[in-house]
Amino acid sequence: MDCSYFDAGVCRSCTLMGVPYAEQLEGKDRLARELLSPFGDAVWLPPVASAEAGYRNxxxxxxxxxxxxxxxxxxxxxxxxxxxxxxxxxxxxxxxxxxxxxxxxxxxxxxxxxxxxxxxxxxxxxxxxxxxxxxxxxxxxxxxxxxxxxxxxxxxxxxxxxxxxxxxxxxxxxxxxxxxxxxxxxxxxxxALPMRMGPISLRLRPQSFFQTNTAVATELYAQVSSWVDEIAPASVWDLYCGVGGFALHVAAPGRRVVGVETSREAVRSARASASAAGLPQVAFRAGDATAFALGAVTAPELVIVNPPRRGIGAELSAWLEGSDVRSVVYSSCNPKSLAHDLARMSSYSIRTGRVLDMFPQTGHMEVAVLLERR
Structure with missing residues (x-):
């Protein structure tokens, strides 16, 4: 991709502008594998590529x-x-x-x-x-x-x-x-703006977080749904759920799903989407993800986390480590903070992982990993 703003020095936000896209993608995939190699003999799936331009929604x-x-x-x-x-x-x-x-x-x-x-x-x-x-x-x-x-x-x-x-x-x-x-x-x-993502239409309200790359986000939801369906848990938490993308995509008959998000606007969006999709078994709570986990009487069989760049932090990592949660899906926009969190969760190892390039022309990426108890 060529950019006249970048060439003129007007904007340098896209730090990889001018680097061939195949080289960008290979570099991100390599970096994620290197950073996360201490945490299990993972099977890494091929990275998900994006359109080089016009991708940002x-x-x-x-x-x-x-x-x-x-x-x-x-x-x-x-x-x-x-x-x-x-x-x-x-x-x-x-x-x-x-x-x-x-x-x-x-x-x-x-x-x-x-x-x-x-x-x-x-x-x-x-x-x-x-x-x-x-x-x-x-x-x-x-x-x-x-x-x-x-x-x-x-x-x-x-x-x-x-x-x-x-x-x-x-x-x-x-x-x-x-x-x-x-x-x-x-x-x-x-x-609310309807965001059609595969089989689910999410309702995006103002002040609600949503992935910036629609095509790659669709692939991310599909990948996580595939992992969850393979495990077939009876109960799932989607922590930092935003407008409910993961929670709604992993919903299945007989499966109890709870999404937790601090933004009340996002929770309103998620509830509206669940109602429109006819998914009464999916519930959403407005609140802090860590406080929700620490205050719960019982833990689910599988937890999905999709935190901001800082990661889930020491407290939630420690709770997961000490819980009886069998499987965790961690979707991260910062593999360094993901590695920090995994270092606190020694009972888990990465079974499989995948880089999804949400942000071409930049050094940022999304990394999704499936963790299981050793």
Missing amino acids: KAKMVVGGTADAPTIGILGEAGRGVDLRECGICAPGIRAALPVLAGFITRQRLEPYSVPDRRGELKFVLVTESPDGELMVRFVARSEHTVARVKAGLDGLLAELPRARVVTVNLQPEHKAVVEGDTDVVLTRES
């Missing part, structure tokens, strides 16, 4: 410049906006939407927030595209002043961007390195 774009000439992209070294609206890793539908949103910013006089000057209103535009080409558009702003301006121009925006199913304004008034605040004002009739 979500764009988190900083809004800079002025209302008359907005930039949509990142902040440069001086804290000023750098326009990246033609970013090649973004899905084509997102790239097509960004110029429309730039025009909307100008038309509605949404003044971009200046980080150096600490003034202005509009901080970010967040755009997510579903597998069916529908969009969720979220404007992150400092105050409800922006809500009124976006609402006033909403009909025109929807006419120009008919694929926009969900439009919100997120309120983030503070001057700090946080993308979004706690409150989303939903301006459309629909408040």
